[in-house]
Amino acid sequence: MKQAIVYHEDYNKYDLGVDHPLIGDKPKKIMAYLKDKSLLSEFQVFTPKKATETDLLKVHTTPYVEHIKKLSETGGWLSEDTPAPKGIFEIASLAAGGSICAGEKLFEGFQIAVNPLGGFHHASKGHSSGFCFFNDIAIAIEFLREHHHLKRFMIIDVDVHHGNGTQDIYIDDHSVLNLSFHQDGRTLYPGTGGVETLGREDAAGYTINLPFPPGTGGESYLKAFKEIVPPVTRQFKPDIIVYQSGVDTHHVDPLADLNLTYQTYYHLAKQVADLSRNTCDKLLVLLGGGYNSVACIKSYYNVICGLLGKQDYLEEGDIPDTDPEAVRHVISQLKTSLSEYWTL
Numbered sequence: 001m002k003q004a005i006v007y008h009e010d011y012n013k014y015d016l017g018v019d020h021p022l023i024g025d026k027p028k029k030i031m032a033y034l035k036d037k038s039l040l041s042e043f044q045v046f047t048p049k050k051a052t053e054t055d056l057l058k059v060h061t062t063p064y065v066e067h068i069k070k071l072s073e074t075g076g077w078l079s080e081d082t083p084a085p086k087g088i089f090e091i092a093s094l095a096a097g098g099s100i101c102a103g104e105k106l107f108e109g110f111q112i113a114v115n116p117l118g119g120f121h122h123a124s125k126g127h128s129s130g131f132c133f134f135n136d137i138a139i140a141i142e143f144l145r146e147h148h149h150l151k152r153f154m155i156i157d158v159d160v161h162h163g164n165g166t167q168d169i170y171i172d173d174h175s176v177l178n179l180s181f182h183q184d185g186r187t188l189y190p191g192t193g194g195v196e197t198l199g200r201e202d203a204a205g206y207t208i209n210l211p212f213p214p215g216t217g218g219e220s221y222l223k224a225f226k227e228i229v230p231p232v233t234r235q236f237k238p239d240i241i242v243y244q245s246g247v248d249t250h251h252v253d254p255l256a257d258l259n260l261t262y263q264t265y266y267h268l269a270k271q272v273a274d275l276s277r278n279t280c281d282k283l284l285v286l287l288g289g290g291y292n293s294v295a296c297i298k299s300y301y302n303v304i305c306g307l308l309g310k311q312d313y314l315e316e317g318d319i320p321d322t323d324p325e326a327v328r329h330v331i332s333q334l335k336t337s338l339s340e341y342w343t344l
C-alpha cells in the first residue's frame with residue numbers, strides 16, 4: 001500500500017463553537033465518507049502525536065507560542081474571527097503533529113500521505129487569524145528539512161483564501177517555491193496575494209500568486225493550473241510537494257465566491273499526483289478549508305479520487321466564468337511576470 005492517512009479522535013476537538021463557520025467534526029465526517037465509499041481501505045491509517053514545542057518553535061516565535069498556551073488555559077480570542085477555546089494549544093499541536101507524521105510516512109515508502117486536519121496557512125511566525133493557530137505546512141517542512149536533509153520544497157495551495165502566513169514565512173526563502181491560487185484579495189480575506197508579490201531578493205520568482213476574480217469557474221481555473229504549475233514544477237525539481245487542497249473554492253461555499261465544481265477537485269488532485277510521481281514521488285496532502293458541510297465532504301472525496309486516479313468521482317454541471325475577460329487578464333499578467341524566472 002502506497003498511501004497513508006493520519007487521523008486522531010481528538011482531531012474533532014478542533015472546534016471553534018457552534019456559531020463558527022469551521023466544521024468541528026469534519027475529520028470524522030471525511031473518514032466516514034471515505035469508508036462508506038470503500039476508499040479508506042486504499043490507505044494505511046496512522047495515529048499522529050502532538051508536535052513538540054521544539055517543532056513549533058522552528059517556525060513560530062517564543063512569545064507567540066506562549067500566547068497560544070496562555071489563551072488555551074483560559075479560553076479567549078486569538079483574533080476577531082478566531083476564538084481560542086480551552087485546550088486549543090494541545091489540539092493545534094496535534095494538527096501540526098499530524099502533518100509531521102504524514103510527512104514522515106513519505107520517507108517510509110509511502111508516495112502520498114494525507115492529513116485531514118492540515119493546511120493552516122494563515123498562521124504567520126508571530127501572529128495569526130483565519131481559524132489558524134500553528135502553520136502546520138511550515139512546521140512539517142522544517143521538520144523534514146532537518147531530519148531528511150531536503151533542499152527544495154514546493155507548496156501548491158489551492159484554498160480559496162491566500163496563504164498569507166505561509167507567504168510571510170517563506171517570502172525570502174528560495175528553497176521553498178510557494179504557489180497559491182486563490183480568490184482576489186481585494187474581494188476576500190486576508191486581502192493579500194496580489195499577482196505582483198513574487199518573493200524578495202534572491203527568492204524572487206519563488207512566491208507565485210494567482211488571484212482569481214470572484215465568479216471564476218473550474219474550466220478557467222484548470223486551464224491556468226495546467227499552463228503554470230507543471231512547467232514550474234519540472235524546472236524547480238522539488239524534493240517534496242505539499243498540496244494544500246482546500247475546497248472552499250466550491251460554488252456553494254458560504255465564505256467565498258469562486259465557482260469550482262466537484263470535478264475540478266478530481267482533475268486538480270490528479271494533476272498534482274501526476275506531477276509528484278514524475279518528480280519527487282513524495283506528496284503531502286493537507287485537506288485545508290471547506291465550509292459547506294455537504295459540499296466540502298464530497299469535494300474532499302473527489303480530491304482523494306484524483307490522488308488515486310479513481311474514475312468514480314462525483315460530477316455536476318460546469319459553471320462558466322462571470323467575467324472571462326478579467327480571468328484571462330490576470331492569468332496573462334502572471335505569466336508575463338513569471339517569464340523573468342521560469343520558462344512557461
Ligand SMILES: [Zn+2]
Nearest residue numbers: 159161248289
Ligand atoms: Zn480557506
